[in-house]
Amino acid sequence: MMDGKLWVQFSLYIRLRDSDENGICKCFTCGIRRDYKQMDAGHGIGRQHQSTKYNEQNNNAQCKKCNGFEGGKREVYKVEMDKKYGAGTWDKMEVMSRATCKRGKFEIDIMTEHYRKEVKRLKLEKGLK
Numbered sequence: 001m002m003d004g005k006l007w008v009q010f011s012l013y014i015r016l017r018d019s020d021e022n023g024i025c026k027c028f029t030c031g032i033r034r035d036y037k038q039m040d041a042g043h044g045i046g047r048q049h050q051s052t053k054y055n056e057q058n059n060n061a062q063c064k065k066c067n068g069f070e071g072g073k074r075e076v077y078k079v080e081m082d083k084k085y086g087a088g089t090w091d092k093m094e095v096m097s098r099a100t101c102k103r104g105k106f107e108i109d110i111m112t113e114h115y116r117k118e119v120k121r122l123k124l125e126k127g128l129k
Contacts, residue, residue, distance in 0.1 A: 003108050009115035010054055014041035016122040018061035023128045025061035028080055029073040032063050036128075042067040044077045045093050051101035054111065057085050058093050 015036040019025045025039045026032070042062025045052045052058045060080075066073045078090040103111075123129065 003103065006054070006108050006112040006115070009112055009119055010059070011041035013115045013118045013122070014056070014059045015039050015061050016119060016126070016128070017056075019126065019128075021126050023126065027063040027066055028060035029062055029066045029070075029076040032065075034063055036061070038064070040064055040067040042072055042077070044072070044074070044081050044090065045097040046072075049097035050103070051099040052093055052097045055093065055096070057081065057089060060084075 015025055016023075018028075018039075019036040023036045024033050025036050027034070027039070028042060039061045040063070041059045043053070044058045044060075047053045058081075060077075062072070066076075081090045081093070082088065
């Protein structure tokens, strides 16, 4: 997959962004608390939709149970997305998800480097490894 390195950095960024100063994340859909290394970056709109795959609002820390075994808890995710980002956010994300999106190697490399820097910054800010 052409964007594998990007996904690694982006997922790490989302989990760090959503963690507290001790590296603990609260699952977006069930509220359980876990270390950011034990969480997923869960998608509201599935990652097969390229136009929203790397949208920061569409990705939030989720426990492995909700994200993997319970299909992302889409109905709960919708409600939580609108709570966190404002009413109508889910509907806008659904519209965005239908757009055609093709990323070339150059764009993927730029995005990968951006999120690599963000991960480094967040780890430094929070004193995490």
